[in-house]
Amino acid sequence: MAGSKPTIKDIARICGVSITTVSKVVNKKHAGIGGKTVERVMAAVREYGYHPNAVARSMITRKTLTVGLVLPDVRNPFFAELARGVEDVCNNRGYGCFLCNTDGDMEKEDACVAQLRGRVADGILFTTQNSVEFNPVFDRLRADGYPFCLIERYLDAMPDAPGVYFDNVGGARMAVRHLLDKGHRRIAFIAGPQGSVNARLRREGYELALLEAGVAPDPALRADGDYHYGSGHRAADSLLARNAARRRKRPGFSALFASNDLMALGAYQRLEEEGLRVPEDVSIVSFDNAPFPAVMRPKVTTIELPAYAMGARAAEMLFDVLDGRAAAGARHVFLPKLVEKGSVRDVREA
């Protein structure tokens, strides 16, 4: 809080008008105020550096012009990107954004929500670690009619809550289908942590695509990872070991689908160590299109998870709720998009 700053009262006294008048001028409600009065007030405002007290204003208007954004960790580029989407939409509406990192810890989640709903924020945008547990704080929020919007969370657990989602099954299916279309049949898969909802959905998509193409899933072609770089490396190692080369320098699979970019990179590295080239020897498709500037090398064809757009859309949806023009349970599902970056080879009639 600043040192002693002028209040509306001071300005009123200085100008010899009432605080009502000052209030009107400051809020540009010049409905019926003398031109000279307006000027006099404006001058005093500038001269004495008057800034209306947002807290007092909130008291009356019952609005804080702030939305709370709860996420696991801004350092994760996906969430940073999402946060920026949220912020930009908020700014356009004259709102600001209160940031809370939870590390996926339910206690921290609860603490954030408690802080935010104590009218620090007019509404909450919520996204968390992708675990399956349900945080009951949301039942409370809904029961109390507190405005919020979920991001990739509790799709089934809260069917009537507004939320923004991504079609993970469809994305994985699209990735694998792309490989199938290019003639691949032996398609290895690196799964994400199965305690995570989207990792499960991506696996479903992989299996669905194979099923649709009449390709029998081979357990030997599946390896588990945890979304981190190292696990991609290890998974590729395991896949290579379990699918011994038939011919020299050829693994028992011609393509690989990794559940996220980081694991794809790890696997890529492992393949290179083995003297295998991408896409000549093995084609790769991954998931996320993570926004690492140009650092992400080598380039891998991937399914784009539009973090910025999801954040922006969620913010818009929250404003719909705030403005009372949201249908209960309004939802937006983002559809997957394949971004080709040259890591897939066409092996048809080759």
Added chain:
Amino acid sequence: MAGSKPTIKDIARICGVSITTVSKVVNKKHAGIGGKTVERVMAAVREYGYHPNAVARSMITRKTLTVGLVLPDVRNPFFAELARGVEDVCNNRGYGCFLCNTDGDMEKEDACVAQLRGRVADGILFTTQNSVEFNPVFDRLRADGYPFCLIERYLDAMPDAPGVYFDNVGGARMAVRHLLDKGHRRIAFIAGPQGSVNARLRREGYELALLEAGVAPDPALRADGDYHYGSGHRAADSLLARNAARRRKRPGFSALFASNDLMALGAYQRLEEEGLRVPEDVSIVSFDNAPFPAVMRPKVTTIELPAYAMGARAAEMLFDVLDGRAAAGARHVFLPKLVEKGSVRDVREA
């Protein structure tokens, strides 16, 4: 803002006590309150889902328990890391963090500051694009006694303002000295954008180290970049062209110092395209130690810019100001640290 929620008055009426009593219980000021009264109130609080109104509370306490964090873009991993440092320290103090992205745009900066100082935040942490311009909004802030702390900004322009800084000159000097120590003499340099303060300082550090070692700086060994990946690639290209190989497959320099990681990576790539290996043919040292998880490949020996620690320290410093225990112009300068990652070869007596 939520639907109709119970206020302190409601709870008081329900429990048949005064609002003062409720206030004391809720704020854990059980100084002198009957055990049964406490319990009765607590029960009602839980049952009716009473959440004290933070706005009303701020009105009295003249504290919002919020600090504003103004930065160019959270999507930049450096700022994301820094933001997390800020947030963690704030949380430990029961504070929250209000995030503002400015894109380095002065108008946005001003808008953020105006919003924040209207008592949305108790203080502001400020870091911006590293341009040389001075935003006069800070003179105002200081004149008004509004608490703030700068991060890598206006070191000279505001000598009496609290701030957290990094020794860029020392860092670059350390990097180049490391190469000199390993016997390198022909050390190429990729500079950052010279409109940026820290890019200039890093160049100074490079020149200083050479000077100290009695090595004459060769203009042909310097190339300009803009901190982006592509510019590192182009800079290396230019360096190779201007320093034609004396012997087959050997450029006219044995080492390269890049002003940041991204450019180092771009240069690395260009060298590889030329068939040059790191560190066998060329040693590289960069700057930042950017927190890209494990994506940052290949590994390059670098000077660490401790983003998280800088954010944390800045937050602590702001709290010092808030608590009135900061000396005017208190400052903290972070010292550089070399992180070896194997991209430097020892060429002494080789």
Added chain:
DNA sequence: CTGTTAGCGCTTTCAA
């Protein structure tokens, strides 16, 4: 141990 009283700085009817 508990309650009464007096605002915090502002917006908003309603009168003048």
Added chain:
DNA sequence: TTGAAAGCGCTAACAG
């Protein structure tokens, strides 16, 4: 065209 008055929900003296 202007202003007086009534709070928003809460905390903090100060009395009982």
